[in-house]
Amino acid sequence: MSDQPLKKKRRWLPITLIFAGGILAAGLVNSALDYTNRTEFCVSCHTMQTNFKELQETVHWSSASGVHAGCADCHVPKAFFPKMKAKILAAKDVYHEIVGTIDTPEKYEARRWQMANAVWDKMRASDSRECRSCHSxxxxxxxxxxxxxxxxxxxxxxxxxxxxxxxxxxxxxxxxEPKDAKTN
Structure with missing residues (x-):
């Protein structure tokens, strides 16, 4: 009796396992991205509470029509590669939280101009892509x-x-705008 059919099955086993592993990995990455896009996750750092309170006072948070935008709606692109770039760059916010650069309201306010300009520059560079996902x-x-x-x-x-x-x-x-920013 020949081992030919058994060898054929074994040849496809690694390919099937790699394919299944890829699907599982993609699902895990997608779940992690979904979790970190939740507003609750974004504001879990106490320095983001200032931003959260400001957002809650705007029409982007609560409106007569029920339209609602959370942090990721404005700050995280929908497309995969821009989303990954945004997630990598967002690590700087976690870094600054950990090292204490923005860990008090006073320190946060001292850096607000710089942080806001970084976001505005990003939005200009993308032609306000995230805004346009709702506003056309x-x-x-x-x-x-x-x-x-x-x-x-x-x-x-x-x-x-x-x-x-x-x-x-x-x-x-x-x-x-800081007084010294105009002279730079």
């Missing part, structure tokens, strides 16, 4: 907006502007 100029009803907003929104593309150019303080307190 193409679907705006300019008739329902006040005259000034309708004019600005209808001209923003031709002016090369993006959402964050006008809406910097939309979900968090807009920091005051």
């Amino acid at each position: 100029v193409d679907h705006m009803d300019f008739e329902e907006q006040d005259k000034s907003a309708a004019k600005k929104h209808s001209q923003m593309v031709e002016r090369g502007q993006t959402c964050i150019d006008c809406h910097q303080g939309i979900a968090h307190k807009e920091p005051d």
Whole structure:
């Protein structure tokens, strides 16, 4: 009797195990990303409580229509590779929490301008990608907006502007520019 059918089955076993392992690993990574995108996770560092309280006072948190945005909706891209880049860069916030750079309200406020500008620069570089996942100029009803907003929104593309150019303080307190920042 020949061992041929048994050898064929054994040849596919490593490929099947690698494939199953890949699916399991992808599922675990996706679960970890979903967990770390939860607002509860984001604000588990006590320095993020300031941001959380500010967010809770905006229309992005609570609105008449029930629309709600959490931390990841504005700060984490949906696409995989930009999301991974954002997650890696977010490690700096954990680092600063651990080493004490932003561990008190006073230290946090001292760095707020720098942190806000980093986020604004990221949003400009992505053409406010995360904003546009909910807000699309193409679907705006300019008739329902006040005259000034309708004019600005209808001209923003031709002016090369993006959402964050006008809406910097939309979900968090807009920091005051430090006096010494203007001389740099």
